[in-house]
Amino acid sequence: MRSSGRSGSASIISTTAGFTHAGSPRPTRPGQLAPGLIEGIAGGVDPEQVSEIAHATAWALLSHVHETDDPQVVSRTLTLVDHEGIDLIAELWSHAEPDSLPGVLWRLYCLRTWMVRQRASLARLWRLGEPVATSASAIAGVDDAPDADGIVRTADSILAGAFTGDFPLALDRAATFIEVVSLGLRVQARRLTAAADGRDGHDGRDERDDHAGRDGHYAGQQRTQAARLLHTAANLGSTAHDLRTGARLYRRGRLE
Known part of the structure; x- marks a missing residue:
């Protein structure tokens, strides 16, 4: 299903990098990239043609x-980003509509890359958010x-399931994971805000004015950091929504 012209909501990893894929309908090596296609896209291929190639290759x-029953084929597909690089792979799929198969696959590959690279931080955020999410x-x-290793296993399991x-x-699992991490970010932001409010408890008019001023500056930094965490949480929420929308469309036979 084509979207109403949306170029994509905020995603986990910047979508300005590039991806290409061979246009063969039955590639013998998943993820084998065609240099000629890369050059063509860079040289200004018609956007409609790029979209058609994106959907066909996805x-x-x-x-x-x-x-396939070949485990090597599956393994190469799951590690496509590792072998080809996120910048190269993004050239095509990153511009696909979020409610399309290439748009969904792009988000899944970005999610796996993010989980592998940020495994320790995400393990901590999961522990913060999961008690709020209960059955997540x-x-x-x-x-x-x-x-951290558990986060990587989950990343591979989600992509393999897809x-x-x-x-x-698999899309619902991915969305749930993202939503819990988003909750973890919100919990962390609330803690920073509470700490900032505590530091602002000085009246700033006694002999400790300098100390109060330093505390006030630090409190401002904490509020800024909290705001950034909330912004990231909102972006993650958009990505989770895109994945859940993809799951619903696929079940209805309307994901294209």
Whole structure:
């Protein structure tokens, strides 16, 4: 299904990087990239043609892996970003509509890259957000108190599920994970704001004016950091929404 002209909401990783993919309908090596296609896109191929290639290659990749029993094919697909690089892979799919298959796959690959690179931070944020989300661990397939390695296992499991299992279920798992991390960011932001309010408790008019001033400056920094965390949480919420929308469309046979 084509969107109403949206170029995509805020995503986990900047979508200004580039991706290309071979246009073969049945690639023998998932993720094999065509240099000529890269040059063509850079040289100004018609946007409609780029969109058609994006949709065709996304479906070719998903269908090919669904139909194969070769574990090496599956492994190469899951580690596509590792081998080709996020910048190269983004050239095509990053501009796809968020409610399309290439747009959804782009978000899934970005999610895996993010989870692998930020594994320790995300494990901590999960532990902050999961008690608020209650049943999220069961839905996302994450331990109640995951360590960094557990986050990487979850990342691989979600992406593997998308290609070899129930595709919309994998999207829902990904969305749930993102929502819990977003909750963790909000919890952290509230703590920073509370700490800032405590530092602002000085009246600033006695002999400790200098100390109060320093505390006030630090409190301002904490509020700024809290605001940034909330902004990131909102962006993550947009990404989770895109993934859930993709899951609903796929189940209705309307994801294109």
